[in-house]
Amino acid sequence: MSAAGKKMLEEILSKPIEHMILSKKMPPNKEALKLYREILKFSNYFYWNNTKGENWGEIIRKSARREFEIGKSESDPLIAMKMIMTTRESLQKTKEKMNDAYFKLHQTVDETRNN
Template identity: 40%
Template sequence: MLPNVHKCRNLAVSLNHLRFNIALRHRRLLHNGPDTIDELLDRHLVKKDKTHHGDDEENDLLTRQRLTSNRREALSLYRDILRATQFFMWPDSRGVLWRDVLRENARKEFEAARFEKDPEIVTRLLIGGREAVQSAIDKLVEKQREQIAKERSDQDRR
């Protein structure tokens, strides 16, 4: 029985070598590839076909959907900022509530980016805004926890 096991293993190894050799024959090696960068780009880049006007309509529709989605995201972020700022009820050095300062700054940021059309920039702004809101809330929660711990330790001393 042991010789049969060796034969099966040898057969499996032979099949693996055969598959590997076939794959090597069909694989296109780099030195057999295009001679110039232009040929490489022609082969791998999708060329825009200007004969189809339906494609332009589809692209316009996708752009409008993306803008609508970004608009929804921006409005959602702005609402989240307004909700988050309600917890900042202490005054700054001028006596103005931090809530009002934060809301005014958010409004300025949104107005500055209002007419931005580049989807990549809009996405970066949205992500940055989300991270800033989350960071501010996390810091606020941490400070409140510290304040509660401090108050409890003061009560325990009494």
């Protein structure tokens, strides 16, 4: 789990769970909006097209929008928070994979230039 995910989990666990269930209080909208904006910014790094000719960045933006629309209608605060945490963790894993791929690409370019 990423550091941000761990911090969010600690925040949730520090409050009594009964309070969240009884009050039906939703997780802060600002956390969901922050995550949505982060996904939109990150989608700009996906500038290539898939085999159908569709831009991956646009596919990611549309998918994120659909997921967040579904999340808006969720009334159970625990499920809503789980959705946010799962999305954040997926985003972090995708960023790590992207960074690894760029690092390997740069390594390959450097090796081929030096030979």
